[in-house]
Amino acid sequence: MANNTEQKKRVNFLKGFTEDASLMRLFFIMVVAFILMTIITKGKFVTGANISSMATQFPEIGILAIAVSITMLLGGINLSVVGIANLSGVFCCLTIIKLEPSIGTWPAIFIGLMVALVCGLVCGFLNGLLIAYIGIPAMLATLGSQEIFMGLGIGVTEGAAVFGTPDAFTFVGAGKFLGIPGPLVVFMIVVVIFTILLQKKKYGMELYLSGTSPKAARFSGIKNQKVIIMTHVLSGVLSSVAGIIIASRANSAKASYGSSYVLQCLIVAILGGINPNGGFGKVSGVVMAILTLQFLSSGFNMLRVDSYFKTFIWGALLVGAMILNYYGDRISENRKRRNAEKAIEKES
Numbered sequence: 001m002a003n004n005t006e007q008k009k010r011v012n013f014l015k016g017f018t019e020d021a022s023l024m025r026l027f028f029i030m031v032v033a034f035i036l037m038t039i040i041t042k043g044k045f046v047t048g049a050n051i052s053s054m055a056t057q058f059p060e061i062g063i064l065a066i067a068v069s070i071t072m073l074l075g076g077i078n079l080s081v082v083g084i085a086n087l088s089g090v091f092c093c094l095t096i097i098k099l100e101p102s103i104g105t106w107p108a109i110f111i112g113l114m115v116a117l118v119c120g121l122v123c124g125f126l127n128g129l130l131i132a133y134i135g136i137p138a139m140l141a142t143l144g145s146q147e148i149f150m151g152l153g154i155g156v157t158e159g160a161a162v163f164g165t166p167d168a169f170t171f172v173g174a175g176k177f178l179g180i181p182g183p184l185v186v187f188m189i190v191v192v193i194f195t196i197l198l199q200k201k202k203y204g205m206e207l208y209l210s211g212t213s214p215k216a217a218r219f220s221g222i223k224n225q226k227v228i229i230m231t232h233v234l235s236g237v238l239s240s241v242a243g244i245i246i247a248s249r250a251n252s253a254k255a256s257y258g259s260s261y262v263l264q265c266l267i268v269a270i271l272g273g274i275n276p277n278g279g280f281g282k283v284s285g286v287v288m289a290i291l292t293l294q295f296l297s298s299g300f301n302m303l304r305v306d307s308y309f310k311t312f313i314w315g316a317l318l319v320g321a322m323i324l325n326y327y328g329d330r331i332s333e334n335r336k337r338r339n340a341e342k343a344i345e346k347e348s
Contacts, residue, residue: 022273022325023285029271030292037299044302045295052181056174056249058294059187060085060242062287064261065268066194067238069286070231072269073198074211075278076131076138078235082261083149084123085243089253090153092116092244093162096169105166112169116240116247123149124236128229153255161254165247173249183245190238195283207231211278260311267314268293271321293317 038045064081071078096112103111123145130141175182198204210217210227217224247253272289274281296317300310 059183062290063242067235080142080146083146084239088116088240088243089247093253120236120240124233128232132225132228
């Protein structure tokens with residue numbers, strides 16, 4: 001009986017995966033990118049050292065992409081994720097450096113991590129207030145707050161990088177847990193939590209419905225303003241987690257780090273099937289998208305591709321992903337319409 005139940009679960013999972021055309025396209029693109037880079041680099045791509053390097057590099061962008069994705073599910077966007085991440089990293093490092101001489105290394109690190117998370121929470125809450133209650137469009141609100149957060153970080157540090165944190169602080173960004181790179185462990189935890197949160201919990205249902213039709217959500221008894229604030233708080237906390245990883249990996253923090261990360265996050269979110277108009281998208285798609293982007297990035301680095309040309313490729317990939325999703329959705333809708341028409345003809 002138990003075996004039959006498990007078999008049904010696997011069948012349902014595979015059925016749900018194969019019926020989602022966006023995920024199927026993305027899985028195909030990911031596999032093609034992996035094979036292509038393996039062939040072009042003549043096998044150097046699949047070495048243990050390169051795989052370990054990739055596992056350390058992509059989680060920070062992956063977490064930021066999830067932070068952007070959940071706000072896009074609302075039909076908005078969060079352009080301040082990098083600013084929140086950097087500001088959280090700066091406050092984390094400054095707190096550790098200030099407290100370590102008096103209370104010890106590990107207590108100072110713990111408090112520094114809590115300060116970073118609170119910083120992300122407050123920044124996300126500010127974004128939520130600007131959008132939900134003041135009524136500023138999400139793009140403008142988060143674009144403005146990005147400049148505020150970055151300016152605050154530069155003002156606190158006077159534009160310099162923050163150094164002097166203890167070596168123990170690198171346990172998250174450069175350490176390993178059971179042989180697995182620390183950033184990858186954090187990323188997997190985030191993926192599991194947000195997959196459950198979006199697919200299995202009440203908050204996920206409210207988020208998708210608010211993103212699909214705010215008016216319908218309001219008539220269903222959902223408080224859209226509460227959902228907006230909650231989503232941006234979660235986005236801010238995720239950004240601070242990414243900021244902790246970045247600061248821990250480099251054992252330093254800088255307010256202007258990662259200027260190209262916003263573009264990469266948008267590429268990952270849209271390539272991952274997150275609808276810019278809101279209401280549709282899954283964390284699993286974002287995971288495959290970030291892996292695809294990392295495969296390409298790592299391969300380009302091995303091929304010594306110029307960084308400016310890579311920026312061009314990221315932009316082209318973003319436009320291409322939107323075109324692919326647009327026509328893919330149109331084909332899917334036409335197929336559904338034809339099937340519906342056939343069903344009506346049979347009944348008549």
